[in-house]
Amino acid sequence: MTDSLKSHWEGRYSDNADSALSWTESDPFISREWVTNSTSPDQHIVDIGAGRSKLLGQLLDAGFTQLTHVELTEAASNDMRATLGEKSALVNWYVGDAKCWRTDLPVQVWHDRAVFHFLTKPNDRKAYIAAVDVNLAANGTVIIATFHLTGPQKCSGLPVQQYDAQALLETFNSLSQWDWRLDDELVHQHLTPGGNSQIFQYAKLTRL
Template sequence: MYTDVDITKLGWYEDESTPSLQLIENSKVAKNAAILNVGAGSTTLIDSLVEKGYTHLIANDISSCALNKIKHRIGAKQVEVTWIVDDLVNPTELKKIPQVDVWNDRAVLHFFVDEKDQDAYFELVNQKVKKNGFVILAVFNLEGATMCSGLPVKRYDAKMLQEKLGKGYLLKESFNYIYTMPNGDDRNYVYTLFQKIN
């Protein structure tokens, strides 16, 4: 998907990750908190978090090519980030990392349309997030597109995400957000911030 492609043309591309940054800052985690950005793609969120002084960042994607684009952008600061190439629904390397303070996902979960993949995803979330840690999920909302970059998606609202996470998570904040692509297309998201309470 990422080889020889203009990343700004991808259906999930975002040039500034303002809502994700807002929710990370709203969680009030320390600058040395472990923040796992899953399905990092070629997001600029990693760049922004490095610039803001966060020191324990983990970037995951199934594509090493995608992560290499971020590494190239942030240059020498790439040593401040742990890079993990792994599959969220069939993980090997992610299983080995310690629990994290923040799990951040913008535009990955909604690509898992099979229930078994969704179950595997949320099982990994539950394994990897510390008690009192935070889960940030940003996915296409119920008014969003049913396809993205030629792939089917599963749309959600905050209540549906709560049901997937279970009673061990408390919804702290949610809002709908419309992102306008460089080509003018709108993407309708719901952003959610949950805290793991037990």
Template sequence: MLQKIDDESCCKPQVNYPTHWNKVYLNTEIEKLGWYENNPQKTVELIEQCNLPKEALLFIPGAGATTLVDELVNRDFSNIIANDISEAALIKLKERVGKTNAVTYIIDDLTKPRKLPQIDEIDLWVDRAVLHFFLTEDEQDAYFTLVKKLIKPKGYIILVEFNLEGAKKCSGLDVVNYNEAMLQQKLGEEFNLINSFNYTYVNPSGGERPYVYTLFQRK
């Protein structure tokens, strides 16, 4: 049973995330999804700040069919893990990116991971619009437990979520809105905030989606 988030959010049924996201990716053109970016420029700007070598291990949780993977491959990064709970999403992503040894695809649940705890320590974790779907403390705690298990010392994490002025739903699901202080609290004192800013993204249907962009480094 979901924990209460606000006065109107109690007693909602548990979402079957694999079913939900497979349906989304099977029934909707990628370019028409509300979070689709033709050019993930703002995320790339934060990645550039990390000044990572091309062989650094980059982890993209909840990747869906993000164009960020194409961008990283084009920039000659050679060790990328794209994860999603939706097999349909990763199939579409793999088809578009094409044959390459630079990308590994892993189907797994970030809140109940079975495969992900076994991967090597990572240099950079890049989350755009994933964390904010986790409504309960149990889901959020599981997510950040995985973060702290996988990110190596001096490694980085980019968290891009709907900000406090942002939408309260996405893809028919409730979300939790964040600011940089809330994300810092979740990460704890072992992570330092390097950069943060608010940015309003205009989605394919013309809707405005205010995000908070953050970059943290582990001590």
């Protein structure tokens, strides 16, 4: 992770309200439904590159008790703590590169919306999946959303790798030390706050 990439993301959050950030969802309903349908509230859920997403707050309200916010930027992490107020004490916080994050509490659901697709170099994808491998529980689930093959080629001004569900499965199966099964997939049109369409690919991968 270069300093300039971190500065890019810090600036995006410091300089912009959510209404000016293309990835903002007023309600992350797909993520929330997939997470809640994949596990029980006492299990450890991590939101990777969580930014200022409403997902963790909604999971807290739904009774989830083991939540971790992993995010590169101080800006978004501090904003989220302020938004959650007293409830922020119920969340684990890691500010840094998701590829470097390690936890002693096995992760049951690893959720990533619009982070993995920024890893355009094979070594970065390898390091990310190595972090999944060491942190995820034996029967754990990865819920991942990237730009689809028909989606934009850039996100936040940065180039992305586009995927369909099969390509996500193949990427995990080729780089992980574990085997993976595709349990669900969805192609979804996200409307940015500015009204532009972005086609996302969601995939639910289970570690075998």
